[in-house]
Amino acid sequence: MFRKKDLKGHSKNVVEQSKNNIENDAHCLVTSLEANIELFTKIFNNDETLVVRRFQNKYLKEAKCCAVYIAGMVNTDMLNENVIQPILQNNLREDIYTHKLLEELQYKIIVSDNVNLVNDLSELVNSVISGDTILLLEGYDNALIISTRGWPTRSIEEPESAKVVRGPREGFTESLMTSLSLIRRKINTPELKFKFREMGERTHTKVCVCYIEGLAVEEILLELEKRLDAIKIDAILDSGYIQELIRDAPFSPYETVGYSERPDVIAAKLLEGRIAIVVDGSPFVLTVPFVLAESFQSDEDYYNNFIFSSFNRMIRMVGVFVATGLPAVYLAIVTYHQEMLPTPLLISIASARQGVPFPSVVALFFMLLVFDVIREAATRMPTPIGQAVNIVGTLVLGQAIVEAKIVSSPVIIITAISGIMKLLSPTALGSIIVLRLFFLLLASVMGIYGYILGMIIATLHLMNVRSFGVPYMLGLSSVKNHNGQDIWIRAPWWTMTLRPKIIGARNLVRQSMKKTVGSKPK
Structure with a gap:
């Protein structure tokens, strides 16, 4: 259900108020060209980007026109060549019905793929704001909306x-x-x-x-x-x-x-x-x-060999579990469950922690925060500087912290592994950071049982989440039917003959014929 109830009270008051302001100035256009120009200049008061271009045909004095547009929003070459120049230079006395001159300009003179005759003032104002040109004519209480939009845009390139x-x-x-x-x-x-x-x-x-x-x-x-x-x-x-x-x-x-x-x-x-x-x-x-499975998918999975793509996808899934759970499991073991570690490993960790003033939970929270600060700083900076920040932050700063005995070496290793693993799934970055802190907090209080409790809570929450009525865990529990063919692995194309259920329920058939693997052409 849509939940933004606080925005529902903000109804159409803003739009109605702007329309009322226009209607207070004038209910509609009049037949006087100067009065209409004054109306638009009053509506766009103190807006120096508004351009009012008056011009008149040299053969027909009655053809007094005015083009109204906003500078920077229109293609001026198109406006000059397709609108102003034809009206200025054509002999409007020939083959033109002067008693309906505006319609004649619309159908015979103006060269544009979209020209509409409008008398609604609100629509005219919105068209000017959107980048169109309004053509006003002396003696007419309506105007032409001419499509002349043409502002600079970014070229198509790889994101x-x-x-x-x-x-x-x-x-x-x-x-x-x-x-x-x-x-x-x-x-x-x-x-x-x-x-x-x-x-x-x-x-x-x-x-x-x-x-x-x-x-x-x-x-x-x-x-x-x-x-x-x-x-x-x-x-x-x-x-x-x-x-x-x-x-x-x-x-x-x-x-x-x-x-x-x-x-x-x-x-x-x-x-x-x-x-x-x-x-x-x-x-x-x-x-x-x-659905959740889309967080582990990459567009490149479908362009490479399905075996290599499946391997990469499983790495991403394992990476999410490691990124969220590794700090919590490490903290739980070294704090509450040392007996789970082999004796040589336990002695190595204990010796590394000698002289460190902070407990493991404080060190982990501190280093994870530092890693996220470095990641955010590198993202917001220009690319060359961001790469330098990453190198300095991960190598120099990490080594300096260990040598200063602020945190132990195992904490640096755990933080680095968790930070790298979470970058494997950029679309799930926010949820990984939140879950990692949640699991770490529970593990600091209840040990490994806190981590297990956190996993249970997260799983129950995922089971209850819906996206427009579709279960968020769609396909993750299925390994036999076609729903599981593009979840844990990327199955070969000749086996993915059906679309996912529920999402493509109206037409499940993706391809009607299966490929015969290893068959030779006749």
């Missing part, structure tokens, strides 16, 4: 957060239409549907819901639209806003809404029956539903 050795090198950009075109190029079918909406009472950010008709579950789509409709917020500046507002289990450390910068990943999820959410201005595309 920094998801580099691969093998696979496509393109990533989403901040341009909504560019991102949608990348998805369309991957899934070239009319069943791919795009539903647009505007979100944010002040930003009016364009959001697109993408799904494949016939694969996406209707109930999940309706639930997603219901949650999106319930969002009442001033601004949507990134897809992370929507991710937090529509997710299930808001206080859980586990993500229930997926995201990716790679078009091939989003296309693969759409083909399994998931739904994607693309936000204008954000290169991160959301996907729902999202």
